[in-house]
Amino acid sequence: MAKGVTPKSTDYNKWYTDVISKSQMADYGPVKGTMVIRPYGYGIWENVRDAFDSRFKATGHTNAYFPLFIPKSFLSKEAEHVEGFAKECAVVTHTRLKATEDGKAVVVDPASKLEEEIIVRPTSETIIWSMYKKWINSYRDLPLLINQWANVVRWEMRTRLFIRTSEFLWQEGHTAHSTKKEAIEETLKMLEVYREVAEDVLAIPVLTGLKSESEKFAGAVDTYCIEAMMGDKKALQAGTSHYLGQNFAKAFDVKYQDENNKEEYVYATSWGVSTRLIGAIIMAHGDDKGLRLPPAIAPIQVVVIPITRSDEDGEMVKSYLDPLIKSLKQNGIRVHIDDRKKMSPGFKFNEWEMKGVPIRLEVGPRDMKQHSVFLARRDTSEKFGVEIAGASSKIIDLLDEIQNNLFDQALAFREDNTFSVSSYDEFKSIVEKGGFIRCGWDGDAKTEEAVKAETKATIRVIPFDEKPEGLACIYSGKPAKHEVIFSKAY
Amino acid sequence: MAKGVTPKSTDYNKWYTDVISKSQMADYGPVKGTMVIRPYGYGIWENVRDAFDSRFKATGHTNAYFPLFIPKSFLSKEAEHVEGFAKECAVVTHTRLKATEDGKAVVVDPASKLEEEIIVRPTSETIIWSMYKKWINSYRDLPLLINQWANVVRWEMRTRLFIRTSEFLWQEGHTAHSTKKEAIEETLKMLEVYREVAEDVLAIPVLTGLKSESEKFAGAVDTYCIEAMMGDKKALQAGTSHYLGQNFAKAFDVKYQDENNKEEYVYATSWGVSTRLIGAIIMAHGDDKGLRLPPAIAPIQVVVIPITRSDEDGEMVKSYLDPLIKSLKQNGIRVHIDDRKKMSPGFKFNEWEMKGVPIRLEVGPRDMKQHSVFLARRDTSEKFGVEIAGASSKIIDLLDEIQNNLFDQALAFREDNTFSVSSYDEFKSIVEKGGFIRCGWDGDAKTEEAVKAETKATIRVIPFDEKPEGLACIYSGKPAKHEVIFSKAY
Numbered sequence: 001m002a003k004g005v006t007p008k009s010t011d012y013n014k015w016y017t018d019v020i021s022k023s024q025m026a027d028y029g030p031v032k033g034t035m036v037i038r039p040y041g042y043g044i045w046e047n048v049r050d051a052f053d054s055r056f057k058a059t060g061h062t063n064a065y066f067p068l069f070i071p072k073s074f075l076s077k078e079a080e081h082v083e084g085f086a087k088e089c090a091v092v093t094h095t096r097l098k099a100t101e102d103g104k105a106v107v108v109d110p111a112s113k114l115e116e117e118i119i120v121r122p123t124s125e126t127i128i129w130s131m132y133k134k135w136i137n138s139y140r141d142l143p144l145l146i147n148q149w150a151n152v153v154r155w156e157m158r159t160r161l162f163i164r165t166s167e168f169l170w171q172e173g174h175t176a177h178s179t180k181k182e183a184i185e186e187t188l189k190m191l192e193v194y195r196e197v198a199e200d201v202l203a204i205p206v207l208t209g210l211k212s213e214s215e216k217f218a219g220a221v222d223t224y225c226i227e228a229m230m231g232d233k234k235a236l237q238a239g240t241s242h243y244l245g246q247n248f249a250k251a252f253d254v255k256y257q258d259e260n261n262k263e264e265y266v267y268a269t270s271w272g273v274s275t276r277l278i279g280a281i282i283m284a285h286g287d288d289k290g291l292r293l294p295p296a297i298a299p300i301q302v303v304v305i306p307i308t309r310s311d312e313d314g315e316m317v318k319s320y321l322d323p324l325i326k327s328l329k330q331n332g333i334r335v336h337i338d339d340r341k342k343m344s345p346g347f348k349f350n351e352w353e354m355k356g357v358p359i360r361l362e363v364g365p366r367d368m369k370q371h372s373v374f375l376a377r378r379d380t381s382e383k384f385g386v387e388i389a390g391a392s393s394k395i396i397d398l399l400d401e402i403q404n405n406l407f408d409q410a411l412a413f414r415e416d417n418t419f420s421v422s423s424y425d426e427f428k429s430i431v432e433k434g435g436f437i438r439c440g441w442d443g444d445a446k447t448e449e450a451v452k453a454e455t456k457a458t459i460r461v462i463p464f465d466e467k468p469e470g471l472a473c474i475y476s477g478k479p480a481k482h483e484v485i486f487s488k489a490y
Numbered sequence: 491m492a493k494g495v496t497p498k499s500t501d502y503n504k505w506y507t508d509v510i511s512k513s514q515m516a517d518y519g520p521v522k523g524t525m526v527i528r529p530y531g532y533g534i535w536e537n538v539r540d541a542f543d544s545r546f547k548a549t550g551h552t553n554a555y556f557p558l559f560i561p562k563s564f565l566s567k568e569a570e571h572v573e574g575f576a577k578e579c580a581v582v583t584h585t586r587l588k589a590t591e592d593g594k595a596v597v598v599d600p601a602s603k604l605e606e607e608i609i610v611r612p613t614s615e616t617i618i619w620s621m622y623k624k625w626i627n628s629y630r631d632l633p634l635l636i637n638q639w640a641n642v643v644r645w646e647m648r649t650r651l652f653i654r655t656s657e658f659l660w661q662e663g664h665t666a667h668s669t670k671k672e673a674i675e676e677t678l679k680m681l682e683v684y685r686e687v688a689e690d691v692l693a694i695p696v697l698t699g700l701k702s703e704s705e706k707f708a709g710a711v712d713t714y715c716i717e718a719m720m721g722d723k724k725a726l727q728a729g730t731s732h733y734l735g736q737n738f739a740k741a742f743d744v745k746y747q748d749e750n751n752k753e754e755y756v757y758a759t760s761w762g763v764s765t766r767l768i769g770a771i772i773m774a775h776g777d778d779k780g781l782r783l784p785p786a787i788a789p790i791q792v793v794v795i796p797i798t799r800s801d802e803d804g805e806m807v808k809s810y811l812d813p814l815i816k817s818l819k820q821n822g823i824r825v826h827i828d829d830r831k832k833m834s835p836g837f838k839f840n841e842w843e844m845k846g847v848p849i850r851l852e853v854g855p856r857d858m859k860q861h862s863v864f865l866a867r868r869d870t871s872e873k874f875g876v877e878i879a880g881a882s883s884k885i886i887d888l889l890d891e892i893q894n895n896l897f898d899q900a901l902a903f904r905e906d907n908t909f910s911v912s913s914y915d916e917f918k919s920i921v922e923k924g925g926f927i928r929c930g931w932d933g934d935a936k937t938e939e940a941v942k943a944e945t946k947a948t949i950r951v952i953p954f955d956e957k958p959e960g961l962a963c964i965y966s967g968k969p970a971k972h973e974v975i976f977s978k979a980y
Contacts, residue, residue, distance in 0.1 A: 030564070030620055031608055034557035039636060042554045064532045067524035068558075068610075068641055068657050069580070074520070075587065076595045087587055090559070091598050092610065094581040095645040097565065105566045108581050108607055117598055118521055120558075120582065120610070130520055140832075146529060151558055151641065155585040167558050342630075 005354075007288045012232040017161065019282055023291050023355045026161050033159040033166035040355060041162075041278060043299030045169065048277055049149065051201045051297070052171060055193045061145040061173060066127050068151075070119045074126040077251040088155035090120040090166075120153040125219065125244075125270060128174045129252040136176055136266060138257045143186070144176040162279030163236070163490050170274035176266040178256060180245070183267035187243040190271040191224045194239040202277065203294035203407040204228050204284045205414055206238055207485060209463040214445050220270075221245035227461045227485065229414040230283035233434030235460045235489040238280050241271035279490075284410050291356025292378055294406050295399040300336040302328060302395060303357045305348050307364030314339065320368050320388070327392040333399070353378060358402045359395060379405050418485075427474050427486070431455045436487045440471030440480025447475045457486045495844070497778045502722040507651065509772055513781050513845045516651050523649040523656035530845060531652075531768060533789030535659065538767055539639065541691045541787070542661060545683045551635040551663060556617050558641075560609045564616040567741040578645035580610040580656075610643040615709065615734075615760060618664045619742040626666055626756060628747045633676070634666040652769030653726070653980050660764035666756045668746060670735070673757035677733040680761040681714045684729040692767065693784035693897040694718050694774045695904055696728055697975060699953040704935050710760075711735035717951045717975065719904040720773035723924030725950045725979040728770050731761035769980075774900050781846025782868055784896050785889040790826040792818060792885060793847045795838050797854030804829065810858050810878070817882040823889070843868060848892045849885060869895050908975075917964050917976070921945045926977045928953075930961030930970025937965045947976045 005018035020026050025041030028034070037045060053063075069092065096112035099105070121127065128146070136144060153167045173190060177183040191208060198206045206226035216223035220242035228238045249255070249265040256266055285292040295301050304325065306317040321337075328335050336357075338348050345362070352360055360376040367374055372385040375395070379402045386394050417435035421427045430437055432455075441447060441459065451474075452458050462482045471480035495508035510516050515531030518524070527535060543553075559582065586602035589595070611617065618636075626634060643657045652658075663680060667673040681698060688696045696716035706713035710732035718728045739745070739755040746756050775782040785791050794815065796807040811827075818825050826847075828838050835852070842850055850866040857864055862875040865885070869892045876884050907925035911917045920927055922945075931937060931949065941964075942948050952972045961970035 027621065027624070029557035029559070030561050030617065031557060031559040034559055036557065036621055037555040039552035039554045043552065045555075046553065062529035062533065063536065064529045065527040065535075065659065067519035067521060067526060068643070069519070069521040069524055071520050072587070072596060072598075088585060089587060090582045090608070091584040091587070091602075092580045093583045093598070094607075095578060097562070097577055097579060097581070097609070106562060108562075108583070112581075117584075118580070119587070127520065131517065131526055134517070153558065169555065 004350075005288065005290060008231060008286075015286075015288070016279075016282065019286050019290050019354070020161050025278070025282075025291075028161070031166070033156050035159075035161055035165040035167065037169075037275065040299065044278055044281070044293070044297055045275060047297040047299065048197075048202070049171070051197050052193070052273065053149075055197065056147050056171075056173065059145075059189060059193065061147045061175075064146045064148055065150070066121075066124050066131065066148055068121055070121050070124075070127045072117045072119055074130060075119060077126060088157075089122045090153045090155060092118040092120065121150070122152055122154045123270075123272075124148065124150070124152075124172055125174065125248055126252075129248045129254060129268075132174075132176055132266075133252050133254045136254055136256050139178050139259055142176060142178045142256060142266065143182065145173075145186075146175065147171055147173040160279070160490075162282070163276055168275050170272050172270060172272045175269045176249070176254070177268070178258065178264075178266065180267050183245075183269050184243050187222070187224060187241050187269045187271070190269070191226065191239075191241040194226045194241065194271070194273060197273075198226050198228065198238055198277075199407065201294070201296045202281055202284075203296070203403055203410060204238065204280055205407060205411040207461050207463050209461040209466070211240070212445070212448060212459045212462065212484070214448055215459060217242045217270075219244065219247055221247065225461055228280055228284060229410075229417065229436060229487075230280070230490065231286065231413075232283070233417045233436075233487075235436065235485070235487040236276070236280050236283070237460070237489065238277060239271070239273040242269060244268040244270060285406055286356070289350075290354030292406065293356035293358060295358045295403045298356065298358055299334065300352075300355070300357050301334045301399055302336070302359045302361055303352045304335060304337045304361045304363070305345055305352075306337070306339055307345050307362055313365060316365075316368065317363050321363060321373075324373070324388060324391050328395060331392065331396055333396065349376075358399060361395075377402060379409070421474060424474055427457075428455055431457045431486070431488060434488070436460070436485050437474075438483060438485055439474040440468060441482050441484045441486075442473035442476045442478040443481030444473075444476070447473060451475050451486065456488050458489060460485045460487050460489055494840075495778065495780060498721060498776075505776075505778075506769075506772065509776050509780050509844070510651050515768070515772075515781075518651070521656070523646050525651055525655040525657065525765075527659075527765065530789065534768055534771070534783070534787055535765055537787040537789065538687075538692070539661070541687050542683070542763065543637075543639075545687065546637050546661075546663065549635075549679060549683065551637045551665075554636045554638055555640070556611075556614050556621065556638055558611055560611050560614075560617045562607045562609055564620060565609060567616060578647075579612045580643045580645060582608040582610065611640070612642055612644045613760075613762075614638065614640070614642075614662055615664065615738055616742075619738045619744060619758075622664075622666055622756075623742050623744045626744055626746050629668050629749055632666060632668045632746055632756065633672065635663075635676075636665065637661055637663040650769070650980075652772070653766055658765050660762050662760060662762045665759045666739070666744070667758070668748065668754075668756065670757050673735075673759050674733050677712070677714060677731050677759045677761070680759070681716065681729075681731040684716045684731065684761070684763060687763075688716050688718065688728055688767075689897065691784070691786045692771055692774075693786070693893055693900060694728065694770055695897060695901040697951050697953050699951040699956070701730070702935070702938060702949045702952065702974070704938055705949060707732045707760075709734065709737055711737065715951055718770055718774060719900075719907065719926060719977075720770070720980065721776065721903075722773070723907045723926075723977075725926065725975075725977040726766070726770050726773070727950070727979065728767060729761070729763040732759060734758040734760060775896055776846070779840075780844030782896065783846035783848060785848045785893045788846065788848055789824065790842075790845070790847050791824045791889055792826070792849045792851055793842045794825060794827045794851045794853070795835055795842075796827070796829055797835050797852055803855060806855075806858065807853050811853060811863075814863070814878060814881050818885060821882065821886055823886065839866075848889060851885075867892060869899070911964060914964055917947075918945055921947045921976070921978060924978070926950070926975050927964075928973060928975055929964040930958060931972050931974045931976075932963035932966045932968040933971030934963075934966070934968075937963060941965050941976065946978050948979060950975045950977050950979055
């Protein structure tokens, strides 16, 4: 733990995995591509999850749980959906093991072969719409606003902890509406919830807008997204909200009777964010000392390190700090006291810096004499003493300040690395060195494909605030249909 | 919804499934044996889960997440474990689908066959201990107190919603300790957490004690349990806490170095409760009108039904109730106002009774004239008016009273149906009509087996408060080694 991480500038990928491993956030599991989320990483996920969950509930959604297993036949119902999504997935074919004759190993019992293979859900549209067919009959059953928190599986060859693993945790909202207008409003409402949590809770600035046809979710009419810049200037799709039109309603024959007894297919949305957001937090805020966590989601917001030479010192520091710690806890601040005996203060400092705790509070005999405590900010590395009398409210304010500062730093970084370009050559040189490029696009999928083939940059988002008027396409030179953001991406 | 359920006395199993279906708690999924937990059922589960989760955290545990997929080879490591547990499970053999030539269906791509088959976790001991091997080195790493909330899969032939489904949701705690003493203390501490939540939150009285050898978890040294009586006088195992000794530590070679640099295998526990508890709530408290939910876990604790003839009435009732509802919400009471227009009050009464809402609050113009509201208790069916001025605190007290009354009713039912017997003939006649039998057992597994074969009753628990002294075995007549509870069980 005391040893540092590979510097970002030396090897960004190595830095990323070093931070995860040394902060004890996650580990690879024994089956290739699977991930173990360790308690520290899971504590962050719980806070992220709760931030979303309370907002889903406040906007009228309820949680439910749908099965892990999907009949293979369901994936034939929405052809485009399968083509884009369900190809690489885990297939269950048998349901029993038996011991070998020597009793030393187990083998799959061939007699337990299933008639129809079962798919481990890569996403739940098909199974959920097979249930909605049973539940939706009349306009009185609409809107149906359901979310689920679940694990899903997509067989990935090139994995990366949190960002791309075979199994991951996520939430998927699936709603049904009587009108197109209402479904589109829902799609945008949930995108706004995503933006709010990303920016106000995770302190990650995001661009919002539409995906191009080639980047959208297979089976959606329109895919909206929040798109963030990581510390290596690459883009990360941090959440998507899909307007599905009547695609799944038609595939699963889900109609409702309106007030005049007329039958119509319902309109649908789906939207999801995942544990990938933890990867985004690491890459948006981390530095060469490790994680830097926004206070809103830090499992520990303030770590207290008593600097003591004897047990007696320890007791004195404890009673000195007691009222402050009580006050912080009463204000809902997550405080942890690190009074482990066999580790030096320096070791502890490094460990908690690695783990990204926003504020470190040190107290030793000298601070006590001065009626003060010593604070260190993880975001700026500033260190200063404050009087213990007013320390509680100082710390509460400081946490807010750190939250805002992390956002401001990430925003400044994105702005510093977002470019306008006047030629395709310039475009290529910027893609090479990294960053977002805001430029015109002629709206042709072939242009997009050509740029991707030549530079690996893709259209990350057609931002809501696009201004295509007067722009030319960076590749074809034709009049731009859209102003878009190009970048390499995770 | 307005139509009732099959009476318990007519057909208990039909009553059970009727209640689940009509209260919209759950549904079968498309793959045989899988379950969809609908929003109302999931809302109950969220409250149950939170009651446990806060207590796990208060006792020093943290949550983590381990992969769904286990290499088949892991299940050979703990032979007894496999024999008892992992035989009926879902086996993943392939990782890709492809479209048929006509593009109209999908088939499994034979080229994607895995070298080693993967098992969908039936429980996570093996995968967790494969990680503990990496994480545990020294006494400083102990105790390791981890819990996970997850889905698990056991291929079940005879399924029953909530009680036995192929996939279910649960929590599994897995802890590692440096001493046997500490591990046993942990096992019992978590059993006590289970007892507390079952009795104080779910209002279900439980017997606590040890399982017999034949009923214990394969791979455990000792299995402790909480055991409840359902409305049909059958037993339900509501939670188990296992002392695992060094079994998994040895299977996965997990040793720690003590303070004197001596290596030893660690000691382990595991403990779990599942969505089966929702089945227990239904069967412990439900009646012929449907669910009866303990207030502590009811998604809606008070349902408000305005009795109005016009929109104008509606507005008046609304402003009349506003301060009361505000006060209830401020006190953390979960209130729902059912102001749906096209349904009669009678229809709504039936629906909310079916859904087990503890208190119904009705208000019409007459109640307003009398400055009162009208309350109906779901547990006793009592109905009475109370002055609106003091209604908030009355309701809060009443919720406590209902919580206690449901527990008392269930306890009285269990006591009324727990019997001592003086002969095996009497034993058989009581097993036939249902109930718990408290009697002597000679401690021989063959006796247990014979009784099970003849009567279908099994030893549910060797209760902590057993008094075997002077008792004879109900079957063999030999001196009793234990006083035990026999019953038929789910």
